[in-house]
Structures are given as C-alpha cells and as structure tokens.
Amino acid sequence: MTTAPTFILTIRCRDAVGIVAAVSSTLAASGAFISESSHFGDDETDLFFMRTVFRVAGSRFTTIDDFRLALEPVAERFGMQMDLYDAKHRPKVMLAVSKHGHCLNHLLHRWHSDELPVDVVGVISNHDDMRRIAEWYGLPYHHLPMQGDKPAQEAQLLDRFESSGTELLVLARYMQVLSDDLCRSLEGRCINIHHSFLPSFKGAKPYHQAHGRGVKVVGATGHYVTADLDEGPIIEQDTVRVDHAMDAEAFVRLGKDVENIVLARAVQWHAERRVLLNGHRTVVFRHGG
The missing domain is CATH 3.40.50.170 (Formyl transferase, N-terminal domain)
Known part of the structure; x- marks a missing residue:
C-alpha cells in the first residue's frame, strides 16, 4: 500500500463543458495520481458535482495547500465551491x-x-x-x-x-x-x-x-x-x-x-x-x- 499523502477533492458548481478535463489536467501537471473519481451533472438544477481522490506522485507539490493553490485558477474559472481534505483525517x-x-x-x-x-x-x-x-x-x-x-x-x-x-x-x-x-x-x-x-x-x-x-x-x-x-x-x-x-x-x-x-x-x-x-x-x- 502507498504511504504517499492522499487527498479528497470535492466540487460543486454550475455545469459546463471542460470541468473534468480542467481538474484532471491540473492535478496531472501538479504530479498527482488520481485513484478514484466520480462526477454527476444534474439536468434539473444545472449543477455539477465531483469527488476525486488523488495521491502525491511527484516532488513539486506535496501538501494540501500546494494543491489548493494549483486548483484555485480552475475554481475561479468555473465558479466552484471547492473543498480539499486529507484522506487520513477521521472526523x-x-x-x-x-x-x-x-x-x-x-x-x-x-x-x-x-x-x-x-x-x-x-x-x-x-x-x-x-x-x-x-x-x-x-x-x-x-x-x-x-x-x-x-x-x-x-x-x-x-x-x-x-x-x-x-x-x-x-x-x-x-x-x-x-x-x-x-x-x-x-x-x-x-x-x-x-x-x-x-x-x-x-x-x-x-x-x-x-x-x-x-x-x-x-x-x-x-x-x-x-x-x-x-x-x-x-x-x-x-x-x-x-x-x-x-x-x-x-x-x-x-x-x-x-x-x-x-x-x-x-x-x-x-x-x-x-x-x-x-x-x-x-x-x-x-x-x-
């Protein structure tokens, strides 16, 4: 089992073309390995929801703040309500x-x-x-x-x-x-x-x-x-x-x-x-x- 830091990203925003691509490409460029990802677009409310689990796979970005900073331009572009969590955190x-x-x-x-x-x-x-x-x-x-x-x-x-x-x-x-x-x-x-x-x-x-x-x-x-x-x-x-x-x-x-x-x-x-x-x-x- 990997011991690399693992994070959970959740997203809620208006549905639009390119959200999944923007998130996944930003994570890839940041050296993240996506291990689980799910998304849903609600036609009734025109809202988009996404949950992605990823782990650190490079040396450039290693902390949750690093990834939050890298994802901020994507969040601003799509008007996202974006949250990042440490997967090891037990509420x-x-x-x-x-x-x-x-x-x-x-x-x-x-x-x-x-x-x-x-x-x-x-x-x-x-x-x-x-x-x-x-x-x-x-x-x-x-x-x-x-x-x-x-x-x-x-x-x-x-x-x-x-x-x-x-x-x-x-x-x-x-x-x-x-x-x-x-x-x-x-x-x-x-x-x-x-x-x-x-x-x-x-x-x-x-x-x-x-x-x-x-x-x-x-x-x-x-x-x-x-x-x-x-x-x-x-x-x-x-x-x-x-x-x-x-x-x-x-x-x-x-x-x-x-x-x-x-x-x-x-x-x-x-x-x-x-x-x-x-x-x-x-x-x-x-x-x-």
Whole structure:
C-alpha cells in the first residue's frame, strides 16, 4: 500500500463543458495520481458535482495547500465551491441516544473494530440508561436530562459539541425533536436515523403506522437534520420485507437491523466526503462511482 499523502477533492458548481478535463489536467501537471473519481451533472438544477481522490506522485507539490493553490485558477474559472481534505483525517463524532441502544451499540462496535473512519469522542443522552455501554468503550457520557428547560438543555448539548471539537453529531435514536435554532447551528453536521422509509410515516411510532396500513416492506432513512421534522436531505435508505402474519412488534424487531446498517452507511459516507448537498437532495458517490 502507498504511504504517499492522499487527498479528497470535492466540487460543486454550475455545469459546463471542460470541468473534468480542467481538474484532471491540473492535478496531472501538479504530479498527482488520481485513484478514484466520480462526477454527476444534474439536468434539473444545472449543477455539477465531483469527488476525486488523488495521491502525491511527484516532488513539486506535496501538501494540501500546494494543491489548493494549483486548483484555485480552475475554481475561479468555473465558479466552484471547492473543498480539499486529507484522506487520513477521521472526523470527530458525538453520538446522541435516548433509551433505544441498538444503533449506539452498532456504531460503537464498528468504530471500536476500526470499521468506521471516525473518532467517537463521547455519548450524549437525555437519560442515564446507556452510560454503562459508553463507559465500557472508555467514552465520556454526557447525561443532559430534559427538566422542562429545553433551551438550556440544548445549550449544554451544543457546548459539549463545540468544546470537544466535534465535527458531526449522530442522532442514534435520540428521541427528542431539536429546536430550529439548534438545527441551524448544526446544519450539515447532524445526521439522524428515522425508523421509516421517508417520506412515509413521519413522526412517532412509524412501524405501528406502517403495520396499520398493511405495508409489505418497512425501512429506515439516514438523513441530515433540518428544522423541518423528518424532511432533511436523505443520505441512505434500505428496506426489509414484512407480511400480514407479523404484528407491529415484529416490524420493530426487523426494522432495528435495517436502522443499524443505514445509519452506519450514512456516517461512513459522510466521513469519506462522499455526500454532497444538492438543495433538498444529496448526491452520494459510493465506492466505484
């Protein structure tokens, strides 16, 4: 495996002829070896999205600032929103949970097994139920109970987030509706798992809603949090088949496995800079483009 510095370039701009050629030729001239590249032009919004992974292959350009400087003329030419990241950087993540611990357990196991490219820095909860799990993994547990003063509780949550240098808050079945102010503060930095295949069955007890409608599949949705409840840009979804012989609790049991998988994918893809916002939607560059 190569030990050369590796960087991730993401681009968002108006679609135009020559973007891919301009980026790839600039990287080649800078001594970069492109190992992965994906791009998408949205005909509906006339926007172009690109994600490129490259490593240093020469001696002229070696740092992220070198490549940023080399790419600036291209960014200016096409009016790009351009970001460069060190591929080795592991975003700091805080997990928030209430009383349902399956998603928390799954994420912590994958993180502890080095299967998620993140650094978990702590667990936040409005209950004390998950303390033992967090502390088993050697993580700080921030118990922030709801005691009738939601603004004060959310101020504490945001303080824990900011003071720890956290880059992403993951709502791993955190059963509290975040205020509009907190949603705005965490825009693009907060992922939720909703135990339903959105946009169907929003709000409370979605599996019971689904059972009442006699659906044949139930699912889960990983999405960015916005002030509009359960309507943030969707990152990932998956489903599992159900049938008429199952009760609502069977739906819940099956759904938990799907929630685990969907949330872990959403966190991983965010950490790998594979998710680009496209208005109320997302562009997700999975492995292999």
